[in-house]
Amino acid sequence: MTNMEQDRWSRVKGRLRTSVGEDVYTSWFARMDLEGVQDESVHLSVPTRFLKSWIQAHYADRVLTCWQAEMPEVHRIDLTVRTAMRCAAPTKEATAPAEQRRIEQTNGRPASELRATAPVSASHDALGGSPLDPRLTFASFVIGRSNTLAHAAARQVAEGRRGDPVMFNPLYIHAGVGLGKTHLLQAVTWAGNSGSERKVLYLTAEKFMYGFVAALKTQTALAFKEALRGIDVLVIDDLQFLQGKSTQAEFCHTLNALIDAGRQVVIAADRPPSDLESLDDRVRSRLAGGLVVEMGSLGEELRLGILKSRVAAARAHHASFDVPEAVLDYLARTITHNGRDLEGAINRLLAHSKLNAQPVTLEMAEREVRDLIRPQEPKRIKIEDIQRVVARQYNVSRSDLLSSRRTANVVRPRQVAMYLAKTLTLRSLPEIGRRFGGRDHTTVLHAVRKIEALVARDIALSEEVESLKRQLQE
Numbered sequence: 001m002t003n004m005e006q007d008r009w010s011r012v013k014g015r016l017r018t019s020v021g022e023d024v025y026t027s028w029f030a031r032m033d034l035e036g037v038q039d040e041s042v043h044l045s046v047p048t049r050f051l052k053s054w055i056q057a058h059y060a061d062r063v064l065t066c067w068q069a070e071m072p073e074v075h076r077i078d079l080t081v082r083t084a085m086r087c088a089a090p091t092k093e094a095t096a097p098a099e100q101r102r103i104e105q106t107n108g109r110p111a112s113e114l115r116a117t118a119p120v121s122a123s124h125d126a127l128g129g130s131p132l133d134p135r136l137t138f139a140s141f142v143i144g145r146s147n148t149l150a151h152a153a154a155r156q157v158a159e160g161r162r163g164d165p166v167m168f169n170p171l172y173i174h175a176g177v178g179l180g181k182t183h184l185l186q187a188v189t190w191a192g193n194s195g196s197e198r199k200v201l202y203l204t205a206e207k208f209m210y211g212f213v214a215a216l217k218t219q220t221a222l223a224f225k226e227a228l229r230g231i232d233v234l235v236i237d238d239l240q241f242l243q244g245k246s247t248q249a250e251f252c253h254t255l256n257a258l259i260d261a262g263r264q265v266v267i268a269a270d271r272p273p274s275d276l277e278s279l280d281d282r283v284r285s286r287l288a289g290g291l292v293v294e295m296g297s298l299g300e301e302l303r304l305g306i307l308k309s310r311v312a313a314a315r316a317h318h319a320s321f322d323v324p325e326a327v328l329d330y331l332a333r334t335i336t337h338n339g340r341d342l343e344g345a346i347n348r349l350l351a352h353s354k355l356n357a358q359p360v361t362l363e364m365a366e367r368e369v370r371d372l373i374r375p376q377e378p379k380r381i382k383i384e385d386i387q388r389v390v391a392r393q394y395n396v397s398r399s400d401l402l403s404s405r406r407t408a409n410v411v412r413p414r415q416v417a418m419y420l421a422k423t424l425t426l427r428s429l430p431e432i433g434r435r436f437g438g439r440d441h442t443t444v445l446h447a448v449r450k451i452e453a454l455v456a457r458d459i460a461l462s463e464e465v466e467s468l469k470r471q472l473q474e
C-alpha cells in the first residue's frame, strides 16, 4: 500500500471512530484492514465471519459514507474474511479475534458436545441434507405457551421408531420470522438421527429445488427420487420458497409417496398451507391433511427463558461471563421481536464484555442493543379474522359469506369482507376469490371497486368500515 493510501485509510478510520464512538469502534472496527482500492470499490478485510456479518448488517452504510467523504468516487465496499495465514503477528488486539472466533463457532457450547454431534452430521451430510447447526437441539429449545403443542408433536415424531404407526402426517409447523421453526426442525433431525435405526433428512426447500434441478441436468433424477423415498423422515424447512411447476410436481409426488408408504414428513413455513399461494391446490390440501400447528409470538417469559439458556450456554465456555438479572429482564421486556434478536443481544454483550474486559451492566446493555429494540409491528390480519368480524357485525354466518347466496343481506357484507381482505392483507385477488368460496378474481375486483366508491359517498358505510378495521387491528 502506498503512503497516500495509508494516510487516506487512517483518515477514514478517524472518521469512522468519530461517527460511531470509541467503544463501538474498538469493538467492531479495530481489526478491520484495508486490502486495496480499485476503481469504485474498496476492499476491506476482518478476521472473523462474525465481524463481517455484524459490520455488514449494522454499519455498511456508515463505512461507505466515511470512504465517500475521502473519495467521492467510491460506490462499493467489499468486505471479506482474512485467512489465518494472513493474520498479523500476535499483539494484544490479535488475541481478541481468536476469542471471538470461539464465541462464534461454539456459542459457548463445550467442545465435547460439538464432537458428539459430529457422527450425526456426517451421516446426514452423506444423505445430501442441508447443513445442521449443532446448537439447535431439543436440549436448547425453550418451551413456552406459544410452542408447547409444536414442541410436543416434534418430540413425538423424533422419538418414533421404524414401523410405529405415524400419528400426524405431515406435521406442518408455521410461525413468523425467527420464532423457532428451524430450531425445532433441526432438533427433530438431530434426535431422529442419533440412533442408527432411522434416516432423517433435513432439507431447506431451496436445497430440495437445487437437488432436483441438478439431478435433472445430470439425468440422475430417478436416483434422486429414489434416495428421497428411501428415508424414514423427511424434514423440509421454509416451504414458502418452493417454486417452479416441475419442482412442485416432484415435491407433491415425493410427499404422496412418503406418506402413502407410512414415512413421516415434517414441514415448516412462515404461513399456513392455505396461504401458500404459489402451490397448487392438491399440494395444499395434502399439507393441510395432517397436523397443522402454529407457533405464536414469543411471550416475555419465553424470551427470558431463551436469554437465560443462551447465557448458560455461553458460560460453559466463558465462565466469567455474567449477565445480571436486571439486564436479562430488561432484554426480555424490550426485545420482543424474535429469537434471532435475543441471540444477537447475548452475542453482543459477550463480545463487548470480552473484548473490553468489562462487566455487563444495564447501561452497557441499553447502549449495545439499542438498534434491536423495534417498534411493535402492525398486527398481521388473516382472511379468516376478516370473515369472522364481518359476519358478526352484519349478523350473518361465515358460511353465508362463502356461499353463492345473492340476497342483499349477504351480498353487501361479502363485498365489504372482500374489500377489507384486499386492503388489509397482501393476498392477491385470485387468492381472495378462492378463500371466499372459490369465486373468480373479477368478482373480487368488482366488490373492491364497489365498496371503494360507496365509502367515498356513504358516511354510514364509511364509518362501519372504519369500525371493522379498528376491530381487526386491535
Ligand SMILES: Nc1ncnc2c1ncn2[C@@H]1O[C@H](COP(=O)(O)OP(=O)(O)OP(=O)(O)O)[C@@H](O)[C@H]1O
Residues within 6 Å of the ligand: 136, 140, 141, 142, 143, 144, 147, 175, 176, 177, 178, 179, 180, 181, 182, 183, 184, 238, 270, 306, 338, 339, 340, 343
Ligand atoms: N423456543 C426457543 N428456544 C430456544 N431458542 C429459540 C426458541 N425460539 C427461537 N429460538 C432461537 O431464535 C433464533 C431464530 O430461530 P429460528 O432460526 O429457528 O427461527 P425461524 O422460525 O426458522 O425463522 P425464519 O422464518 O427466519 O426461518 C435461533 O437462534 C433459535 O435458536
